[in-house]
Amino acid sequence: MIRRLILGALLSASLSACQTAQQPAPVEAAAIEDAAWYIGSMPDKPFDVPLVDRRRMDAKYARQTVSYEGPERPGSIVVDIDQRMLYLVQPDKKAIRYGVGVGKQGFSWKGVASVGRKGVWPSWSPTKTMKSIKPDLPVHREAGLDNPLGARALYLYQDGRDILFRIHGTNEPWSIGEQLSSGCVRMLNEDVVDLYERVPVGTTVYVKRNGRYRV
Template sequence: MHIRRVLLSLLVIAPLAACNSRGPMTVAQDDEAAWYTGSMPDKPFDVPLVDTSRLDPKYRRQVVRYTGAERPGTIVVDIDNRQLALVQEDGTARQYGIGVGKLGFSWKGEAKVGRKGTWPDWSPTTTMVSLNPDLPRTRKGGVDNPLGARALYLYQNNRDILFRIHGTNEPWSIGEQMSSGCVRMLNEDIVDLFERVPVGTRVLVKRNGKYRV
């Protein structure tokens, strides 16, 4: 897809409630096209690339020292600090900035990656539909989809808990607490993470330094 077509498609996105936060335009959003610098080849859509200089440096993808007790290969999501870490073998972690759910919407606990999706379709939960009956029942994957280029679906006891780690078409929301509950990443970051973790990967999502209530 040509870069211009990517940017134009991003500018005509219709608002969705689930895993999405669009509303009145803010200072961060009103120059939306300026967030994008090009695209990365992918199938069936190219991945829009973001000007990461617009992000706080702590939300940019980087390798950091890791001193936690988690085993290599574990994903650790820190809701309070808006960061996700993939623990590596050498005492380091690949760290990514994330956007998280509004107060009262964020889940915490331990789960596993039950399945992975590429340019996944989006569907609202029954709770979302009950709150907003006008929501579309599904939206096909693409650059204007709230789940972005990739999604990791979290499971407990072999059951989908309806909590995702996924891409976003709202890069200005990284570092913010404004989604409907899921963890969102830049599309280029979720693609990087997606390629590094298999189904079955352990995921720990914490708030206030704790994984369990």
């Protein structure tokens, strides 16, 4: 069942709030390749979450608890663009680490923000900048397996304003560990569901590059 759902959903071209820099493969080949990445599903509403075959990925990007020596307080999110890792800081110098995909060169944002709101199976609309670069993008896409934001999204805010950068799921699991997007932070859907359940609105998010997150 999950294979049929994914094959159907991925017959439409894959778009992202953080647009992939590579040229898409032909639809038929991409659909078969995409479906091969999945091995089952995790119950969720209104859609089950496709589960990725982790054997296809570098083991270092698997969700795991690691030692963490950074100065950030427990409960904070730290995104290291260079490492392609997201850390949810825990007490006792530990962190839950997730592999992520990040923005391509020149598109990655860094700084300090907070989770302004959270979305379950969110809909997606391209920004004005994205439309100016690629005018044929759809104006809106509803939630679903082919939605670029995936199963969950954390919307980053500064001074009470949405800065249009997200931490979100993805329907392109091969992009984890890569620098392909237009700036947002991508996670496997099962990982972003896990993170979503652990962090409240108001969580501080540090996005750093070259060891720095101060703009």
